[in-house]
Each structure stands twice: as C-alpha cells, then as structure tokens.
Amino acid sequence: MDARAEHDSDTRAVSRAVSELARRTRFPIAFGGLAQGGAIHVSSIVGARTRSLDGLVVQETRGLGGRAFAEKRPRLALDYRTSRSITHDYDGQVLSEGIATLFAVPVLVSGRSRGVLYCGSWGQAGVGDVVARPAFAVAEELATELRVGEEVRRRLATMPPPATSDAMAPAMQEELRESFAELRSIASTVTDTAVRERLTKLEQRLAALSRPAGPAAEFDVRLSPRELDVLACAALGATNAEIAAELNLREGTVKSYLQSAMGKLEASTRHAAVAKARRAGILP
Incomplete structure (x- = not known):
C-alpha cells in the first residue's frame, strides 16, 4: 500500500x-x-x-x-x-x-x-x-484500527518477493502465516463490530494469498473466532501454553478450542487440522 x-x-x-x-x-x-x-x-x-x-x-x-x-x-x-x-x-x-x-x-x-x-x-x-x-x-x-493497519503494512513491507510467479517462496509463506496469526491476536481485542468485519475481510484476503491453484477443498466447516485464533497460533508450532499466553486464555481453554476445531475438521491431530484448514482456504 x-x-x-x-x-x-x-x-x-x-x-x-x-x-x-x-x-x-x-x-x-x-x-x-x-x-x-x-x-x-x-x-x-x-x-x-x-x-x-x-x-x-x-x-x-x-x-x-x-x-x-x-x-x-x-x-x-x-x-x-x-x-x-x-x-x-x-x-x-x-x-x-x-x-x-x-x-x-x-x-x-x-x-x-x-x-x-x-x-x-x-x-x-x-x-x-x-x-x-x-x-x-x-x-x-x-487506535486499534490504526495499530492493526500499521502492523499489516509493516509485515507486508517485509515480505520477500515470491521465487516464481506460480508459487510463494517458503520465507514469504511463513511471514504470511505469522502475519495472519498476529492479526487474529489483535482482532480478538476489538469489540467494535464494524472494525471486526473489516478485519475479517482482510484475514480472508491474507488466507487467499497462499491458497494453492485450483478450487479450495470442499469442507463445510465454520470455525468460531476463538477456534480460528487458536488454530492460527498452532499452525506456527506454538504449544498450548504459548497460545494461552498469546491470547490471554487458560491452557485448558486453549485445549478445548483445539479439540473443537479438530472435531469440525475431522482431524485426529492439530497438524492434520491445520493442513485441512489450509486446503479449505481457512488458514494461509
């Protein structure tokens, strides 16, 4: 921008x-x-x-x-x-x-x-x-809206260009995923409905950037905002304790959200849940 x-x-x-x-x-x-x-x-x-x-x-x-x-x-x-x-x-x-x-x-x-x-x-x-x-x-x-805008612009500015026109470089993809998780963390503090809606649209755009070519996998899945917050952190390899600290939740609450997301995605592990969420275009 x-x-x-x-x-x-x-x-x-x-x-x-x-x-x-x-x-x-x-x-x-x-x-x-x-x-x-x-x-x-x-x-x-x-x-x-x-x-x-x-x-x-x-x-x-x-x-x-x-x-x-x-x-x-x-x-x-x-x-x-x-x-x-x-x-x-x-x-x-x-x-x-x-x-x-x-x-x-x-x-x-x-x-x-x-x-x-x-x-x-x-x-x-x-x-x-x-x-x-x-x-x-x-x-x-x-202030929250300005802070989110600054963070998104900062992260987009530091993203390296893709290696080819057809695939996103691993470093850029990792930065994109970190940006998505950070945006989810910031959005969780926003109470204004209109601001949250704008943030949701921005998250969807970020998730779409790394979506593989072709149609998204057919999953009829609707994750709650907190399930998505937790799964986005898990996608970066964070432990339950680290996710709890990042999102200001109890560790047991984090585990509950993860299990719920895994159930909706019909995944037996958090890694499988992340993989399915990415194929569905829910996560970058």
Missing part, C-alpha cells in the same frame, strides 16, 4: 470515529484528525454550524487538543473562552463556531499519540461518565 493509500485509509478511519463520537456522546459537534509533521490536521467535522474549523491545524502542545496530544491524556475546557489552563492560539476558529465546552481525547497507538478527537457544545455542558466513557471507547477503537 503506497503512502497516499495509507493516508486515505487512516483519514476514512478518523471520519468513522468522529461520526461515532457525535452519535455516542450526543454532543452536537465533533471533529478530529491525525498528527502530521508535528501538528494535528483536522480532517473530519460533524455537526458544525459554520466553516470556521475547516482546515484547522493544531500544533502539538498548543490549544486544548495540542495539550491533550502532548500529555497523552484527555483535556476539558468547560468554558473555553475563559479557560486559563490552555493557550488560546485557536480562539478564532473555535469561538467563531460558538463552542463553549470542548473535550479533547488523544488517540494513543502503542503508547504514542497519533491524533486527537474532540467533542463540544455551544453552551456549557458537564462532561461526566455519560460523555467521557463513550469518547474514550471511540478513541480506543480508532
């Missing part, structure tokens, strides 16, 4: 998050963006009454959002106009929109700030759990 496509993908993710922020918090206005070159570029706005926020670029440490970004924690201005805890570099844009209360939540990906989501109102409004908790949840979901 080239830089432009990556940027567009991340921008769409922010747009979805901003729409969700407005819906879940019920604050009348929401906006947000990701950091580029030391500043947060607002790329999505929902509910604005004017165009004063269009093209807003917030420098790190400046304003409410810049401070939230730099400190990696949410910041609130109950009365934005009179707040003494922030710089007022962006009063022209914020106050022209008529915003009185503004809440900024940083988007943290693997411990680093990637962007900021804002929600606000035109009158003073308290920000208790009813607003804060869904705002945190939306920021967390966006």
Whole structure:
C-alpha cells in the first residue's frame, strides 16, 4: 500500500470515529484528525454550524487538543473562552463556531499519540461518565484500527518477493502465516463490530494469498473466532501454553478450542487440522 493509500485509509478511519463520537456522546459537534509533521490536521467535522474549523491545524502542545496530544491524556475546557489552563492560539476558529465546552481525547497507538478527537457544545455542558466513557471507547477503537493497519503494512513491507510467479517462496509463506496469526491476536481485542468485519475481510484476503491453484477443498466447516485464533497460533508450532499466553486464555481453554476445531475438521491431530484448514482456504 503506497503512502497516499495509507493516508486515505487512516483519514476514512478518523471520519468513522468522529461520526461515532457525535452519535455516542450526543454532543452536537465533533471533529478530529491525525498528527502530521508535528501538528494535528483536522480532517473530519460533524455537526458544525459554520466553516470556521475547516482546515484547522493544531500544533502539538498548543490549544486544548495540542495539550491533550502532548500529555497523552484527555483535556476539558468547560468554558473555553475563559479557560486559563490552555493557550488560546485557536480562539478564532473555535469561538467563531460558538463552542463553549470542548473535550479533547488523544488517540494513543502503542503508547504514542497519533491524533486527537474532540467533542463540544455551544453552551456549557458537564462532561461526566455519560460523555467521557463513550469518547474514550471511540478513541480506543480508532487506535486499534490504526495499530492493526500499521502492523499489516509493516509485515507486508517485509515480505520477500515470491521465487516464481506460480508459487510463494517458503520465507514469504511463513511471514504470511505469522502475519495472519498476529492479526487474529489483535482482532480478538476489538469489540467494535464494524472494525471486526473489516478485519475479517482482510484475514480472508491474507488466507487467499497462499491458497494453492485450483478450487479450495470442499469442507463445510465454520470455525468460531476463538477456534480460528487458536488454530492460527498452532499452525506456527506454538504449544498450548504459548497460545494461552498469546491470547490471554487458560491452557485448558486453549485445549478445548483445539479439540473443537479438530472435531469440525475431522482431524485426529492439530497438524492434520491445520493442513485441512489450509486446503479449505481457512488458514494461509
């Protein structure tokens, strides 16, 4: 994926998050963006009454959002106009929109700030759990989506080219399988249904990359998400204890999922189950 496509993908993710922020918090206005070159570029706005926020670029440490970004924690201005805890570099844009209360939540990906989501109102409004908790949840979901995207792009970038046009090189196939298992592990932490659906489609694409030529084997098998998680780890040679640690499960639970998957695939061993799953196009 080239830089432009990556940027567009991340921008769409922010747009979805901003729409969700407005819906879940019920604050009348929401906006947000990701950091580029030391500043947060607002790329999505929902509910604005004017165009004063269009093209807003917030420098790190400046304003409410810049401070939230730099400190990696949410910041609130109950009365934005009179707040003494922030710089007022962006009063022209914020106050022209008529915003009185503004809440900024940083988007943290693997411990680093990637962007900021804002929600606000035109009158003073308290920000208790009813607003804060869904705002945190939306920021967390966006962070997960960005993290998954980064990981997938990183792994795809490190994959060696295939040895021939007809067969995938062993090193590339092994990297693909590791990527699939890692993606399954990340996806298991996602609670947002829409994000999980997108991840599932990406997993199916990865699994199809190493599928042998010709039609997939005819197996009427439907593995549960956890059965697939466990089998993907087993395909890399992980022990039950290692799978349990990776997926934050009990070792006995891992064994149960494996046995269930083996039963559905009519396989007597985990290795046979992995082989059948690969022939069916369930695993890469």
